[in-house]
Amino acid sequence: MLRLVGVAPSSWHRPPRDGERKRPGPTPQAIPTQIVQGVVAMATGNPWYGAKRIAVMRRRGGLAVTDRQAYRVMKVHKLLRQKRTRRAEVYQAAKLFELLRQAPNDRWQMDVTYIHIPGSGWRYAVTVIDYYSRYLLACCLTPSYSGHDVIHGLKLAREEAERIHGPLAKSPNLVTDNGPSFIARRFGAFVKDRFSHMRIQYRTPQQLGLLERFHRTLKEEEVYWQLYENPQHVRECLAVFRERYNTRRPHWSLAPSEGGDVLVPREVYAEGKEIRPPRWQSWAVAAQAKLEEMLTAA
Known part of the structure; x- marks a missing residue:
């Protein structure tokens, strides 16, 4: 009939009538009660396994059950893994x-980045940022990234935090990478009683993603716009940048809980304004x- 009226059989669809199976073919045979009970018992005791694995386990136990039977039983009893x-x-x-992060000073991230000074070579910026508020606690220029120099940057961050909040009630959780300065014995001895130090896994810079993204901001909004004259000039420019970043630059992750425009880091870190968790x-x-x-x- 479809060919006579010019309709392709593959494009024809008729909804099933009452009592009619959706798919043609013989009615599936009833599954023996012994198999049903065996599959249900095995799937209930091992809720983390799928139908094929349950069928294999039952067959290894001496019960002849096919993969399809196990699937049908688990589907009827709502034991399929994705349904639980x-x-x-x-x-x-x-x-x-x-x-x-739940509040300021819960977690800090710390890292080192490179800055080139014409005529003076490479210097290093030690940065410490508060994870909750994105407040830049320290951004200091050092001649190297030795344990002694990064400790100096961490001391500045601690002084800034205590200047605003007073003595810290608990030790911040300090997250760093596995650079030589952060695995040095001197650095480990310094943070032992002052911080809860945690290093990220090797070759996983995304675990320090907040600070890695900040370094991109530092380069794009400060370093690449400047032609530094000497190290002192760099220190002055970094101080200006830090003030601008903390007090004037709106941060997209700092959305206020009551709605409105996004906040700057100082409003969250120093003034205690509440923010809502980001979408991710x-x-x-x-x-x-x-x-x-x-x-x-x-």
């Missing part, structure tokens, strides 16, 4: 939420809420 509520994963995601952290916020709901129900 995975309490363990929700719990782990909620624990990760606790690792995110919404998974952690949702997981935390889900965990609290599950614990309440329990």
Whole structure:
């Protein structure tokens, strides 16, 4: 009939009538009760496995079950992996939420970047930034990136934090890479009782992404615009940049919790204005809420 009226059979679709199967073919055979019970028991006891693995495990136990039978049974009993509520994963995601910054001075990031001075060669900028507020605690020029020089930058950051907040109630969590200055014995001895020091994994600069992105801002908004005369000139320019970055430059990640334009780092770090979590952290916020709901129900 379709050919007579000029309609391609492959384009014809008719919704199934009442009681009619969606797909043609014989009606699937009923699965024996023994197989159903065996698959349900194995899938319930191993909720992290899919249908194929459950079928293999049952066959290894002496029960003749096909992959298709295991899939059908698990689908009917809602035991397929993607259909379950995975309490363990929700719990782990909620624990990760606790690792995110919650207030100023919870976590600092520290690194070193290069700056070239015509006629004087290379110098190094030691930078320390507060993870929560993006407040630039220190940005000092040093002749090297030895343990002694980075300790000097960290001392300046601590002095700035205590100038604003007074003596810190707890040791900030300090995150660095694995550069020679941060694995030096002198640096380790200095931070031992003053900070909770954590180094990122090797070859994973994204774990220090906040400070790596800041160095790009430092170069694009300061270093590449200047022709420095000498190291003292660099120090003066870095001081001006730091003041501008903290007090006048709006930061897109600092969206106020009550709405409105984004804030500058000083408003969050020194004035205590609240911000809402960025969108990329919404998974952690949702997981935390889900965990609290599950614990309440329990």
